[in-house]
Amino acid sequence: MQKNLCIRVLLVEDSQTDAELFEIYLEQSRSADYQIQVAETLADGIATLQSRAVDIILADLNLPDSFGIETCRKLHAAAPAIPIIVLTGLSDEDVALEAMQVGAQDYLVKGEIDGNVLSRAIRYSIERQRASDMQRQSNERMRLITEQLPAVLWTTDVELRITPPSSDFLINESGGKSLVGKTLREFFETDDDQFPPIAAHRRAAQGTPVSIEFFWRGKTLSIHVEPLLDAGGSIIGTIGVSLDVSTQKRMQDELDAARHVQQALFPRESPDVPGFDIAGAVYAAEETAGDYFDFIPMENGCWGTVVGDVTGHGLGPALLMAELRAYLRAVATTRPHSGEILMLANRFLSGDLEEHRFVTLFFARVDPADSSFTFASAGHNGYLLKANGETETLKSTGLPLGLIPDTIINTSFRVALEPGDVLFVPTDGFQEAHTESNELFGLQRTLEFVNDRRDMAGAQIIEELRSEVCDFVGSRDIADDMSAIIVRCLA
Helix, strand or coil, X not given: CCCCCEEEEEEECCCHHHHHHHHHHHHCCCCCEEEEEEECCHHHHHHHHHHCCXXXXXXXXXXXXXXXXXXXXXXXXXXXXXXXXXEECHHHHHHHHHHHHCCCCEEEECCCCCHHHHHHHHHHHHHHHHHHHXXXXXXXXXXXXXXXXXXXEEEEECCCEXXXXXXXXXXXXXXXXXXXXXXXXXXXXXXXXXXXXXXXXXXHHCCCCEEXXXXXCCEEEEEEEEEEECCCCCEEEEEEEEEECHHHHHHHHHHHHHHHHHHHHCCCCCCCCCCEEEEEEEECCCXXXXXXXXXXXXXXXXXXXXXXXXXXXXXXXXXXHHHHHHXXXXXHCCCCCHHHHHHHHHHHHHCCXXXXXXXXXXXXXXXXXXXXXXXXXXXXXXXEECCCCCEEEECCCECCECCCCCCCCCCCCCEECCCCCEEEEECCHHHHCECCCCCECCHHHHHHHHHHCCCCCXXXXXXXXXXXXXXXXXXXXXXXXXXXXXEEECC
């Protein structure tokens, strides 16, 4: 990066000491010239975004008028195209990780920042945002092209003879000869009245609109045929419109195949573990999911229970999660420590992940011999719903997979389970589902729902939670995959 590059920075920080220190770091940078605007409150920061051009936002999450994850959420909503780097204290790393899931590009821990770290994080965040914007623009261009594809129009009389206007498609298929006056039987070279397009036109000529897809001459065609009426409302023929959907059909077939393959990778049944009810489920937002769950038999009768979430959803994350599943199954059978398993998985994934992707994952090793479990978490919280009504958050023991190749992921101390205790590990699709008015289902509502049904079978709890979320959002599509595991201690 050339020194003459100018980067406009909005620093949202209420600590004058910290703000001055960050300004010194940036002024000493040799990589770029930085124009720094400081805002001490969220309101001032948003006002600056509305009045000035900004390339990057550096934001402390805890401000006089905003606290925690909502700070990032509101900044991202005010300027979705501007990358955000969260500035956090050591005790706020879990919140910082959540902030990345709602729009932040990176986070930096105060006290571990110098000029090189800060300037590098700024450059990388701007580049990741630029790449994301280009992808989004590409997707929008593709959407517009798809929406404006020309349709083919034709008309027939009641005897199914082609009448003006005839379509270019029909003319082209006839080798350039006019088809006006020809019957559809002549065009399709068949006397079979049950041939799908002919049958569709016959029904339309009797007053019934028809939509079909059929395969003909190497193409998949989607046609819609309506009765053609005169000014008095009498049927005088048919009018049809057609579109070549071969590509879309092929893509859909490929996605359907991918979905079937992925479904086969998920456990078909829960493990039979004495004293426990263990269940899991994945509900994909698209044909395939970036979420993942698994049950892995381990040494000494123990079971590994896994929940993971790749950033994004769809085919790309699904393929990555399939790769991760295979690796975890390979290493978990020979290693007893959850943290070691996740560190090996992190090294395995670091070389394959795109820069903007990472994986959050929770791995619990359940030991039925003493009704306990240990866990390791790569940026993914779990929850222990105790029989006495208390809820314990099982916080992350390391960074998400794929961010840093040699990161340390610790294994928790042994957690004893009492009869009636429930280990619940969801992905964020449940809590982040929202209504048209942007009301979130939320974590608290999610935990209360599960806690109120702790006496049900685990599989039923998860299914009812999914139904509750769908009822909550109404007609709105679920935007993210939803997955969870439940481990109920029975005795």
